[in-house]
Amino acid sequence: MEKASRMTKQRKLILDVLRSTKSHPTADWIYNQVRGEMPNISLGTVYRNLGVLKEKGEILELNYGSSFSRYDCNPENHYHLTCTKCERVFDLKIPIQKQLVKEVMDIDGHKVLDHRLEFYGICKECKKQEVN
Template sequence: MPKAKRMTKQKQTILEILRSTTCHPTADWIYEQARKKLPDISLGTVYRNLNVLRDEGEIMELNYGSTFSRFDGNPRNHYHFVCESCGQVYDVDYPVQNQLEKVIEEKTGARVQYHRLEFYGICSACLENKDGQPS
């Protein structure tokens, strides 16, 4: 019999925080928000619960090779834009191109389960603030 997923108060709070924002926050930001509702929560508890939520498919972890990950309350596959100037990460409203998976399977002979795609560049706010000159 499969083990039932237990929804603790801490896990529920973290999930609510992630689902209420589109900023793709770090664990530290989530921790600061969670402390407003649960003052005794520890950073370790936040990290453990983020890992559990990711493993259960409730959230998405975005790791860009930096020293910290960002988290997304939307677990469905979708694309992201990463600003190389300010570090902002946001969703790109564009349909996932599932046909890419079939193309790669045909080219490699491998079985693709899913793909992730991020676009990198300078966001419109940074372009406006710097007269079109990326930093």
């Protein structure tokens, strides 16, 4: 376990690439960016390191039930909007609705550890293109 916790060159580069973008990229996109600086890195290494970074709480994995996940360098719980036209994912700067967790626990008696609320719509850039 000690080895997995160490900040390797590959892991640092992957994290730097994630932090350098406001998008929520796929592992393939990250892999292509990292290869520019580290040509011998494999896609499997990128996936393994993304998994370690997720386990350490340094990044979020956004899995929308599709065949690929997107990654977010902001590990704090926050909401997203996915554009149904361009498929980009945007962070929303609205407060987490903690009362929803309380309602679920009070009404159904479940123990809620976390929640994720996703919004789907048309981003402002795509909305501008619709007008033109």
